[in-house]
Amino acid sequence: MNAMTGHMRDTARLGLGASDAPPALSLAGVSxxxxxxAALSGVDFDLRAGEIxxxxxxxxxxKSTLMNIVAGIYTPDSGTVxxxxxxxxxQGPSDAxxxxxxxxxxxxxxxxxxxxxxxxxxxxxxxxxRAARERILVLTKEAVDRIGFDVDLNKxxxxxxxxxxxxxxxxxxxxxxxxxIILDEPTAVLTDTESARLFEAMHNLAREGHPIVLVTxxxxxALNHADRITVMRGGKVVRTVLPSEVGEAELTELIVGSTIGxxxxxxxxxxxxxxxLRAIERHDSRGGALRNLTFDVRAGEIYxxxxxxxxxxxxxxxxxxxxxxxxxxxxxxxxxGDVTNRPSEQMRRCGIACIPSxxxxxxxxxxxxxxxxYAIGGVIKGLYGSVLKVDRRRIEADTRxxxxxxxxxxxxxxxxxxxxxxxxxxxxxxxxxxxxxxPTLILAHSPSRGLDVRASSAIHDHLRAARDRxxxxxxxxxxxxxxxxxxxxxxxxxxxxxxxxxxVPADRQAIGKAMVGxx
Amino acid sequence: xxxxxxxxxxxxxFAVPFALAALGLIVCEKSGVLxxxxxxxxxAGAMAGAGAMLSLDVHPLVALGIAxxxxxxxxxxxxxxxxxxxxxxxxSGLVIVFFAQGxxxxxxxxxxxxNRSFSGLGELNFGPLSTLPVVGRxxxxxDIVVYLTVLVFAVTVHVxxxxxxxxxxxxxxxxxxxxxxxxxxxxxxxxxxxxxxCMLIGLAGGYLTVAVSKIWVDGMSGGRGWIAIxxxxxxxxxxxxxxxxxxxxxxxxxLIPRMAAIGLQLPQYFVLMLPYVVTLGVMVWTSLxxxxxxxxxxxxxxxxxREERR
Numbered sequence: 001m002n003a004m005t006g007h008m009r010d011t012a013r014l015g016l017g018a019s020d021a022p023p024a025l026s027l028a029g030v031s032x033x034x035x036x037x038a039a040l041s042g043v044d045f046d047l048r049a050g051e052i053x054x055x056x057x058x059x060x061x062x063k064s065t066l067m068n069i070v071a072g073i074y075t076p077d078s079g080t081v082x083x084x085x086x087x088x089x090x091q092g093p094s095d096a097x098x099x100x101x102x103x104x105x106x107x108x109x110x111x112x113x114x115x116x117x118x119x120x121x122x123x124x125x126x127x128x129x130r131a132a133r134e135r136i137l138v139l140t141k142e143a144v145d146r147i148g149f150d151v152d153l154n155k156x157x158x159x160x161x162x163x164x165x166x167x168x169x170x171x172x173x174x175x176x177x178x179x180x181i182i183l184d185e186p187t188a189v190l191t192d193t194e195s196a197r198l199f200e201a202m203h204n205l206a207r208e209g210h211p212i213v214l215v216t217x218x219x220x221x222a223l224n225h226a227d228r229i230t231v232m233r234g235g236k237v238v239r240t241v242l243p244s245e246v247g248e249a250e251l252t253e254l255i256v257g258s259t260i261g262x263x264x265x266x267x268x269x270x271x272x273x274x275x276x277l278r279a280i281e282r283h284d285s286r287g288g289a290l291r292n293l294t295f296d297v298r299a300g301e302i303y304x305x306x307x308x309x310x311x312x313x314x315x316x317x318x319x320x321x322x323x324x325x326x327x328x329x330x331x332x333x334x335x336x337g338d339v340t341n342r343p344s345e346q347m348r349r350c351g352i353a354c355i356p357s358x359x360x361x362x363x364x365x366x367x368x369x370x371x372x373x374y375a376i377g378g379v380i381k382g383l384y385g386s387v388l389k390v391d392r393r394r395i396e397a398d399t400r401x402x403x404x405x406x407x408x409x410x411x412x413x414x415x416x417x418x419x420x421x422x423x424x425x426x427x428x429x430x431x432x433x434x435x436x437x438x439p440t441l442i443l444a445h446s447p448s449r450g451l452d453v454r455a456s457s458a459i460h461d462h463l464r465a466a467r468d469r470x471x472x473x474x475x476x477x478x479x480x481x482x483x484x485x486x487x488x489x490x491x492x493x494x495x496x497x498x499x500x501x502x503x504v505p506a507d508r509q510a511i512g513k514a515m516v517g518x519x
Numbered sequence: 520x521x522x523x524x525x526x527x528x529x530x531x532x533f534a535v536p537f538a539l540a541a542l543g544l545i546v547c548e549k550s551g552v553l554x555x556x557x558x559x560x561x562x563a564g565a566m567a568g569a570g571a572m573l574s575l576d577v578h579p580l581v582a583l584g585i586a587x588x589x590x591x592x593x594x595x596x597x598x599x600x601x602x603x604x605x606x607x608x609x610x611s612g613l614v615i616v617f618f619a620q621g622x623x624x625x626x627x628x629x630x631x632x633x634n635r636s637f638s639g640l641g642e643l644n645f646g647p648l649s650t651l652p653v654v655g656r657x658x659x660x661x662d663i664v665v666y667l668t669v670l671v672f673a674v675t676v677h678v679x680x681x682x683x684x685x686x687x688x689x690x691x692x693x694x695x696x697x698x699x700x701x702x703x704x705x706x707x708x709x710x711x712x713x714x715x716x717c718m719l720i721g722l723a724g725g726y727l728t729v730a731v732s733k734i735w736v737d738g739m740s741g742g743r744g745w746i747a748i749x750x751x752x753x754x755x756x757x758x759x760x761x762x763x764x765x766x767x768x769x770x771x772x773x774l775i776p777r778m779a780a781i782g783l784q785l786p787q788y789f790v791l792m793l794p795y796v797v798t799l800g801v802m803v804w805t806s807l808x809x810x811x812x813x814x815x816x817x818x819x820x821x822x823x824x825r826e827e828r829r
Contacts, residue, residue: 071700073700073825092699092702093699093700093701093702094701094702094703097702105700108697109694109696109697109699109700109701110694110697111689111690111693111694111697111698111817112693112694112817113693113817114686114689114690114693118686119697121686122686122687122690122697122698122701122703123701123702125683125687129681129682129683129686130681132683
């Protein structure tokens with residue numbers, strides 16, 4: 001996927017022949033259950049000094065759970081964890097940190113109102129506050145220079161973009177002086193250039209004696225950057241392979257157990273425009289500013305919006321869904337005319353559906369049941385009875401049907417809390433709900449962020465199906481591969497406006513240039 | 520002029536209980552524990568202070584210490600409920616209030632402390648300074664706790680803002696998962712914050728009996744704990760703003776007896792209602808101007824459980 005990185009591995013550097021030294025990290029027979037659910041059963045894994053070891057698998061395969069055990073977040077039910085040949089019992093995150101294990105989690109563990117530096121300082125309470133602050137600042141700056149990160153350490157985390165927040169997380173681990181570094185889906189939110197830089201840093205770190213576990217579901221990352229690949233499926237290790245031994249197809253088969261049909265660009269037959277944005281202006285807000293934003297979306301096409309995060313994507317979503325207001329310009333919707341600054345409920349009634357980028361906080365109520373989360377849209381439209389009585393039985397039947405049709409896995413009952421779903425399945429639930437009203441315009445913001453191959457492909461298929469049905473689809477994504485694969489037309493968003501539009505097949509380099517240009 | 524000086528000279532005595540209680544609440548809530556039991560801890564402190572004065576015949580400052588300790592003891596029950604057992608914090612806080620109302624009345628009656636006056640805490644002697652016109656009366660005829668309160672505020676602000684302990688405490692209240700990942704013992708920090716916070720609230724209660732009324736009457740905190748809770752919201756969890764708010768409420772409370780003294784006739788209940796009217800007004804004003812960050816700790820009221828699958 002990171003074709004631009006095109007990083008060739010320097011196979012000669014690997015001291016992998018020195019297998020007589022004990023592995024930096026080794027797990028034997030690790031099992032873990034949550035209630036009735038066996039998340040891990042008898043997993044063996046080892047990480048050698050100096051290597052980047054990719055842990056590959058679908059969502060719910062147990063990758064994160066396994067690494068959370070090493071990071072002290074969970075305690076295993078059985079099995080042993082050894083560091084440098086010594087069996088250890090990791091009692092908690094601070095224990096793990098002291099033993100030299102550092103993990104960058106997929107869901108960032110940052111204190112929002114604190115600055116980046118304060119967040120790093122939090123785990124280093126040695127010495128007086130002022131001295132510690134100075135010391136950590138020096139250490140952090142050193143790490144920043146080493147990796148070539150661009151980050152403002154004195155900015156509160158709540159004002160940072162997702163990728164900036166991730167940089168803080170990585171710095172936290174580096175400053176803590178971790179010997180073993182675990183990165184959980186580190187490139188999910190990075191641009192190509194940033195990913196390339198990160199991998200460069202990872203190779204340097206591995207060479208300096210900080211072996212790295214790279215938890216990922218991106219095949220290309222594992223193939224291009226890992227020294228070894230361990231594939232997990234259903235809480236078990238399938239196989240550990242060398243990247244040189246396997247091809248993409250074979251690896252995919254190891255991951256999903258069956259081959260997924262090849263996906264390629266299929267032509268579309270666009271109709272008349274369903275949405276027209278004209279000269280939208282929005283002053284700077286938390287979602288970013290919009291400047292003279294103009295574009296059309298036609299029925300039956302997927303309009304891809306590529307761009308580096310933080311260039312106004314959030315503001316765009318808010319303006320179209322009615323969650324935020326535009327300061328100037330207007331939005332025209334087919335069949336409804338000028339709908340500028342209508343409240344979000346009316347926008348929904350006009351047939352606009354939205355798949356937000358942060359599904360856990362913006363799309364689902366984690367404490368509520370799956371059925372309630374699914375039915376809420378229908379309840380508002382009056383689909384499930386009146387104000388006085390809600391037809392529970394129909395809600396449950398429809399939910400079960402949707403769960404089946406959209407292949408939401410890990411559901412024991414429709415009464416289960418939605419917050420317990422893993423990323424991919426939560427997203428499928430969101431899509432099932434959003435698509436239930438046959439919307440005329442679908443706004444999908446990073447719909448496959450953090451999802452595995454199978455879930456992403458399912459979600460892409462759903463978006464294509466909606467397009468083929470005649471809906472206009474806006475796909476906002478920081479993942480250029482995703483945009484290139486799905487979109488029928490591509491607009492590049494930079495500093496709050498669409499700076500360039502491309503017809504497919506588009507030139508990847510040209511798009512990349514427009515994404516980062518300052519003209 | 521006389522009226523004004525008399526009035527202002529009385530303000531600190533009325534402001535101190537609000538200020539200390541609000542500060543105690545801020546310490547507690549910065550750790551993410553919502554504490555609605557302030558009224559209860561104030562009662563506990565007030566009763567314990569009066570009891571110590573009457574039965575143990577100790578120095579007033581020692582009695583204040585006992586007030587704080589008794590409140591801390593009561594807070595352990597609250598901590599057990601909300602930190603160890605993870606009971607709903609709103610309900611636990613309310614339970615503490617009603618429990619303390621009954622408990623203090625029971626103990627005070629059985630010990631015969633009710634309605635017995637004692638000498639209590641006197642003003643600090645500043646010699647010639649206290650006879651200065653206007654200034655002397657307002658600034659140099661106060662008891663020691665008034666000055667200590669300012670010091671306690673300064674120390675608390677410093678600890679919260681510029682020490683490891685303070686920063687970690689705030690982290691626990693904002694995002695316990697992140698704090699946990701940073702190796703901070705979340706439960707321990709919350710326990711510490713609850714105990715220290717409730718000691719301050721108990722001290723505020725003790726001040727009511729030991730320094731102000733010099734007598735114990737059942738339920739004598741008279742809703743000041745609730746006002747302190749409102750004050751904290753008004754102050755956006757910032758100690759210095761809370762102190763300013765406490766002074767404003769002190770001004771209102773001090774005004775009531777002054778107005779009676781100069782013979783201004785106002786219905787008694789209107790006067791008693793005034794602090795709550797101001798509280799209501801303040802709450803409305805705060806929520807209207809809440810377009811900015813409200814300052815509320817991110818994890819306020821949320822119990823922390825480590826091993827839950829999300």
